[in-house]
Amino acid sequence: MTALYKLTGTLQQYAWGGESYIPHLIGFTAQQNQPYAEWWLGAHSSSPSMIEIEAREIPLNQFLKQNPTVLGEQSRAMFGDELPYLLKILDVKQPLSIQLHPTKQQAEIGFAAENARGVDLKDPTRTYKDNNHKPEMMIALSDFWLLHGFKPKTAILHTLRxxxxxxxxxxxxxxxxxxxxxxxxxxxxxxxxxxxxxxxxxxxxxxxxxxxxxxxxxxxxxxxxxxxxxxxxxxxxxxYLFNIVQVKQGEGIFQDAGIPHAYLRGQNIELMACSDNVIRGGLTPKHVDIEELLKVIDCREVMPELIPAAPQVNGLFTYTTPAKDFALANIRYDNTSKINGTAKNAIILLVMQGRLKISEKTTALELKQGESAFICADTDYQIDGVENGYAVLAKLP
Structure with a gap:
C-alpha cells in the first residue's frame, strides 16, 4: 500500500456563499447565480472527500474504516478510528448565522437525547448532528470581519447608551x-x-x-x-453585545466551545474538530434553538486574540492554538525549495497557490493550486517547489 494519495474535496452550496472565489481557487467552472460557500476536505460522514486508489475514487471515511492504521497510533489512541479534524475553505458573501458549538460532554448528551427522541439526523430541527465538540480556528484569505464573544460589560453599556x-x-x-x-x-x-x-x-x-x-x-x-x-x-x-473583529489577510482567530460568533464577510481557511454541531442564535433561516443556546453559551467577557500571520519566508510554519484535535501548518516554497517532513499521524495537504511535487519512497504527486493529497501516518515525505506559492497542512499538534 502506498502512503500518498490524491484527495478531492466536496462542495457546499449554502445560500450565503459567494459565486466565484471557490471555483477560481479549486479550478472548476462556476455556474451563473450559484452560491459556492464551502469546500470540505475530511471524512465527516455527511460529506466525505474522495480518495483516489488505483485510478478509482472511494469516500475517505470508507477508506479509513478499511485501513485505520493510516491514521497513526497517537491519533487512534486519542480519537479512535476516525479522522479528528475537518479542513474547509469558506467564501462568506452574506453574514452567517450567529452560532456557537458545544463541549464534547454537551455534544454527547445532546446527541444521545435527540437519538432517544427519534429525531432523524436529516431533520432540519435537529441540533446535534454527531457526538463531538467543534473548536475551530480560521486564517483569513482576505480582509475578514466577524463577531467573536461578548464585549466587556462596560463596553456594552457604552454602546447601548x-x-x-x-x-x-x-x-x-x-x-x-x-x-x-x-x-x-x-x-x-x-x-x-x-x-x-x-x-x-x-x-x-x-x-x-x-x-x-x-x-x-x-x-x-x-x-x-x-x-x-x-x-x-x-x-x-x-x-451591540459582541466584539466586532477585523482579521487582516494571513492573520487568524480561534473559537472555543460556547463562544458565540458569526462570520460577516470575506474568505478564510477553517480547521476544526470533525463535527457539524452548530447551535444557532439568529440571522439564519435555519433552525434556531434558543433553549439549547442559553444552556450552552459562554457569556464571559472576551478580549479577542488574533493568531499572527505566517512569515513570508520559504519553509514550514505551524500556527499556535490550544486545540488538541488539530493543527494547521503553512508551507511556503519557490522553484528551488526542498522541504522534508514526517507524518506521525494522517495529514491533509491543500495547495493554495503555485505548484509543488510531494513524494515518498514509492509515490510522487504533482499538485497545482486547489489540489490536495492525503498523507498516511508514519510517512517520511519531501516537498519540492515547482512554482512559487504556498500550501496548508491539516494535522495533529
Whole structure:
C-alpha cells in the first residue's frame, strides 16, 4: 500500500456563499447565480472527500474504516478510528448565522437525547448532528470581519447608551448579569425588537457608516439577508453585545466551545474538530434553538486574540492554538525549495497557490493550486517547489 494519495474535496452550496472565489481557487467552472460557500476536505460522514486508489475514487471515511492504521497510533489512541479534524475553505458573501458549538460532554448528551427522541439526523430541527465538540480556528484569505464573544460589560453599556432607542437596555443591564440580559434579548417579541431597531434602521444609511460601527452591520445584514422590517431578527441585537473583529489577510482567530460568533464577510481557511454541531442564535433561516443556546453559551467577557500571520519566508510554519484535535501548518516554497517532513499521524495537504511535487519512497504527486493529497501516518515525505506559492497542512499538534 502506498502512503500518498490524491484527495478531492466536496462542495457546499449554502445560500450565503459567494459565486466565484471557490471555483477560481479549486479550478472548476462556476455556474451563473450559484452560491459556492464551502469546500470540505475530511471524512465527516455527511460529506466525505474522495480518495483516489488505483485510478478509482472511494469516500475517505470508507477508506479509513478499511485501513485505520493510516491514521497513526497517537491519533487512534486519542480519537479512535476516525479522522479528528475537518479542513474547509469558506467564501462568506452574506453574514452567517450567529452560532456557537458545544463541549464534547454537551455534544454527547445532546446527541444521545435527540437519538432517544427519534429525531432523524436529516431533520432540519435537529441540533446535534454527531457526538463531538467543534473548536475551530480560521486564517483569513482576505480582509475578514466577524463577531467573536461578548464585549466587556462596560463596553456594552457604552454602546447601548450611545443609541437613544437602546439606552433603556443599558439601565436594565446594570441590574443583570450578561446571561440573563442576553436571554431577555433573544426572547424579545417583535414589538420590542421594533422599538430597539427600527430607529437605527430607518435613520441611518450604510454609506455613512464604517464597519467598526455596530449600526453598519445591522443595516448590512438587514439588506443582504432581506430581513423584513415587520419580521425583525433578534440576532441583529448581537452587534451591540459582541466584539466586532477585523482579521487582516494571513492573520487568524480561534473559537472555543460556547463562544458565540458569526462570520460577516470575506474568505478564510477553517480547521476544526470533525463535527457539524452548530447551535444557532439568529440571522439564519435555519433552525434556531434558543433553549439549547442559553444552556450552552459562554457569556464571559472576551478580549479577542488574533493568531499572527505566517512569515513570508520559504519553509514550514505551524500556527499556535490550544486545540488538541488539530493543527494547521503553512508551507511556503519557490522553484528551488526542498522541504522534508514526517507524518506521525494522517495529514491533509491543500495547495493554495503555485505548484509543488510531494513524494515518498514509492509515490510522487504533482499538485497545482486547489489540489490536495492525503498523507498516511508514519510517512517520511519531501516537498519540492515547482512554482512559487504556498500550501496548508491539516494535522495533529
Amino acid at each position: 450611545e443609541r437613544q432607542s437602546l439606552s433603556a437596555l443599558a439601565d436594565q443591564l446594570e441590574k443583570q448579569d450578561l446571561h440573563s440580559f442576553y436571554a431577555t434579548i433573544m426572547q424579545a417579541d417583535q414589538t420590542q425588537l421594533a422599538n430597539w431597531l427600527l430607529p437605527i434602521l430607518t435613520q441611518n444609511q450604510l454609506t455613512n457608516l464604517t464597519p467598526e460601527n455596530p449600526d453598519y452591520w445591522v443595516l448590512y445584514s438587514q439588506q443582504e439577508m432581506a430581513i423584513s422590517l415587520d419580521k425583525l431578527d433578534a440576532g441583529l441585537m448581537c452587534f
